[in-house]
Amino acid sequence: MADFSKPSMAELLHLRGNQLDKGEPIALPLVQSSMYHLPGxxxxxxxxxxxxxxxxxxxxxxxxxxxxxxxIAFPSGMAAISASLFATLKAGCKLLIPSDGYYVTRVLSSRFLSNLGVEVVERPSNAFEDGGFEGFDVVFVETPSNPGLDVVDLSSIAKQVRAAGGVSICDNTTLTPLGQQPLDLGIDIVVSSDTKSMGGHSDALMGHVASRNGDLLQAMEDWRRISGSIPGPQEAWLLHRGLESLDVRFERMCNSAELIAPRLAEHKAVQSIRFPGLQVDPSHNLAKSQQLRFGFLICFTLESEEKAERFINDCPYLRPATSFGGIHSSAERRARWGDDVDPAFVRLSIGCEPAEELWEALKTSLDQL
Known part of the structure; x- marks a missing residue:
């Protein structure tokens, strides 16, 4: 795997505690106020x-x-993505986005940004560098892509975009900062849907942006304050609590995915599979060079839409649900949302169940197809 250090989780767990005065609560207080006492x-x-x-x-x-x-925290991943784009684009600008990334990013770009005078161009992740980046004001990447799990070379793209005078943005939702550090690879802005594994308990919509460029960060903070795209204190509190167990959850999910993916690849019901941790995966070598972990998402195709639905709905340790990254393993057919994938394409999100028990449930459901 990539030789990058990950943030200290011990420091994270005591980040607040080491700043407390005597008698203050160790747990983060929830401040639910719209007004402050403000004389003068x-x-x-x-x-x-x-x-x-x-x-x-x-x-x-x-x-x-x-x-x-x-x-900067936002009330959802799309709120974070919107802030990153509205803060960096204006009429006459040119935006490049992945054609196989999260579909709502494409809808935001085609339905709203294009109507405001932004030229929107799409490219598939597996050919994202083809044609270069001259003339693009903003280049938005998502890696591994959702749902296809293609990986793009962040360092190469960041260098080319900067040389062309543009801004690079990376959606790092699928890996979190513990699985990949795009800013270390030269990306200007990171966006994340913290609704997924950052929060981890499927009980709060949240997102965030990160940047080491003060001007970009200020523009996104201004967008939040002026547009009113602000997180609720309760959701912020839930995410803060979720972050404290992120390391434990993420490690278990990734370890389980690395155990289960090869077994899925060998099962007779699985016709094709994508997981960057498999040595035969076309993204394996690149993922190994820039990622800290291979992640917890596994995508595979079964024989038919009907069998895909049966597999998902009959497995007692799978929640048939959209989104991913929760402590409960979940799965869905992404074609139902209009993604350009096979009708029998399944996106599987590995949760925190004991790996062998989860595998037995998955295998039993597959065996019965």
Missing amino acids: LAENFPFYGRATNPTWDALEHALAHLERADC
Whole structure:
């Protein structure tokens, strides 16, 4: 795997505690207030709930530790993506996005940004560098791509985009900062849907952006404050709590995926499979060079749509649900959302169940097809 260090989880767990005064609560307080006591001038004080919140501040402090960069929290992954694009684009700009990435990013670009005078160009992840990046103001990548799990060369793309005078943005949702550090590879902005494995318990919509460029970060913070795209304190509190177990959950999920993927590849019901951790996967070598882990998502194709549905719905240790990254393993046919994949294509998100018990349930469901 890539020879990058990951953030210290011991430091993360004590990040707040080491700053406490005697008698303060160890658990993060939930501040649910839209107003602050503010006599006189408002200089250097919290002044309004749309602009600041102490619970956000603590969350962003923890996220910054994981990203090794300043972070801004948002109420969803798409809110974070929207902030990154609206803060870097204007009429006349040219945007490049993956044609096989998360479909809502494409919808946002084609339905709204293009109507505001932004030229939107799409390329598949497996040919993303073809044609270069001259003339593009913003280049948005997602790696591994969702749902196909193709991997793009972040270092190469970041260098080329910077040389062409553009801004690079990477959606790092599928790997989290513990699985990949795009900023270390030269990317300008990282976006993440923390609804997934960062929160981990499928109970809160959240997202964040991270950047080491102060001007870009300020523009995205201005977008949040002015647009009102702010997280709720309760959701921020839930994400902060989720981050404290991220390392344990992510390691188990990735370890289980590395055990289960080769077994799926050998099962007679599986016609094709994608998982960067498999040595035969076309993305394996690149993933190994830039990722800290191969992740917990496995995608494979069965014989038919009907068999894919039966596999998902009949397995007692799979939740048939959209999204991914929760402690419960889940799966879905991505074609139902319009992704350009086979009708029998299944995206499997490995959860925190004991790996052998999970595999036996998956195998039993496959055997019965």
